[in-house]
Amino acid sequence: MRAIDAGLTSCHLCHQIIKLPEGRKGGVLHCPRCGEAVHVRKPFSIQYTWALVIASIIFYIPANLLPMMEVHTFAGTQADTILSGVLYFLETGSYLIASVIFIASIVVPITKLIILIYLLLSVQKHSHKNPIQRKKLYVLTEIIGKWSMVDVYVVAIMIALVHFGGLTQIEAGAGATYFLLVVIVTMIAAMQFDPKLIWDAAETTPKKETTYARNA
Amino acid sequence: MGYNIFHNLYFQKEDSNVAEAMIVCCHECDELVKVSNPHREGRFKCPNCGSLLFRHRKGMVEKMFALSLAAAILFMLTNYFPFLSFQVAGSTAEANFVTSIVYLFQKHEWLLGVAVLMTTVVIPFIRIVLMLGLFGPLYFGYLPHYATVALKVLTHSLPWAMLDVFLVGVFVSMVKLVKMGTIIPGTSLWAFMVMVFVMAYMQVTFNAHAVWDMVDTKRKQRGLV
Known part of the structure; x- marks a missing residue:
């Protein structure tokens, strides 16, 4: 019940x-x-989640177009966006690092946004299909949420470590700021969504009185 | 183990096999779930949607006290010793955990600095202090009067403590920097790695339901309910 x-x-x-x-x-x-x-139920859950999802989609565009990191050396300035950083690591053969950055900065945010949009649409349509799978998707967005911070931390560590009296300087690009906002806003969006709404639509037939917890 | 009256209150039921049923409301699907043996070890799952209701383990208070002490010591080590040293052509840059965040502020990377400072220093520090402040007194047998506030802050701050993500970030930037020069991992990095695992184990052991039960017991003893 x-x-x-x-x-x-x-x-x-x-x-x-x-x-x-x-x-x-x-x-x-x-x-x-x-x-x-x-x-x-969380008040105005659907409205807040939609607003935050749209905001993070808007932030995600400059996050990808603007450089994350600018490396100033005596030879000149090199600016890297998220995607060019991944391609650079692919070319130099660091496949592990390339895949970590690709998953953390591209796969995770996009997956999170797609899942949230799907959940919002299905709740608004009062869908009663696969509530357990949709709940699992929601739990997934909560778990993977913070892992996109990896790239932001990499930029911060590089800035803090690489400073040799003006010879080599690393600066954070505007892309890093927007990407940080994407991560924070999508995390808040996932928190604002109420998973109980999935079940409000799904549970139309009353079930038996009490159910017992499974103990594993 | 002998001092802890709450431990006895909470765990004797299990020892004498007196199962006291309780009702839990699933957080994901709003199902009312009857837990007929909440003092049995293991994970309790919602029968409707399969999400984890809570996890019960023996000696939670003792484990949490030990782990939070360990985390506090490791936190101090992490912030005292140098984190990474980086050498290029004779010149060395040594980074301490907090000084490198201060350096971010000096370079006017405000948002980045605040985000890193909050998620890797301030919030983990608050969490460790609260865990210690909560489970220290509990270990010695009484529930601190600030238990409710501590539990509230612990619940709200959980998603914003990102030490594990930072560790992955450290590994990625180490691989990036290896091409530019020599990297010498400092004492702090080792302490930090252990701290990440201690904090993860703490999160698995922590059973907020049990502590809320203790709050209830105290409120009943004082005649508030």
């Missing part, structure tokens, strides 16, 4: 089960144990 059907909800922070007051209008319900504001 679902909590919402039983007139209950749970605190998203401390998991306390809370009885919803009947006929309540307005006002914010607070968890009696931890004091956090309790919402049956």
Whole structure:
């Protein structure tokens, strides 16, 4: 049985089960144990997630076009975007590093955005297909979210390590800033999405009264 | 182990095989799940959607106390010793963990500096201090009055602690720099690597449900519920 059907909800922070007051209008319900504001569903979840997804798509364009890192040497300045960095490593034969950067900076953000858009569309269409698979996709976006920070950290470490009295200097390009924003905004977008919405549409037939936890 | 009254409160049930059922609401699908034996070791999964409800392990308080102590010591080592030394044609650049972030600020990379400082120093530091402040007193048998705040901050800060991602970033930049000069890993890097694994193990062992139960027990004892 679902909590919402039983007139209950749970605190998203401390998991306390809370009885919803009947006929309540307005006002914010607070968890009696931890004091956090309790919402049956995250408020304006779909709107916020859409807004953040669109924002991160917009940020992702300059993140890819502008250079991540500018290397100033006595021979001149070399600017690398994400993709040209990956190609450089492919050419020099560092396939492992090339694949790490490719996965972290290109595959992960795009996968995250595609999954979030798919989840939003399916929830808005009240789809009741494959709720378990869609929940798994949502958990995946939460897990892979922070791994795109790798490239930002690489830029930061390179700047901090390579400075030899003006001979060789590394500077962060504008692309790094936009890419950082992409990572942060997509992480917040994934947090704003409420996975319970998937089940609201999926659960149309009432099921047996109580279900028991599987213990592995 | 003997001092811990909460440990006994929480774990005697298991020893005497008195199963006390409890109801948990699944975070992913809103299913009300009855857990008939919450004091058995292992992972509890939602029968409806299969997501992890919580994980119960014996001696959670002891393990967490030991791990957070270890993490605190490793954190100090990480920030005290040089992280990486980089040599090109005779000149050496030595980077300390915090001084290299300060260098980012000196070069006016504000957003980058703040992001790196928060995700690799400030938030992990807060998490370690709170874990120590929470499980230290628990190990010696009482629940600190700030337990609720500590648990709240720990829950909210979890996605923003990115030490493991930073470790991968360190490896990638080491491979990049190897072509330009010589890299000498410092003591701090080894401490940092161990800290990443200690923090990961802490996250697996940490069972917030059990600590919230202790908060409940205390509230009941003081007649608040």
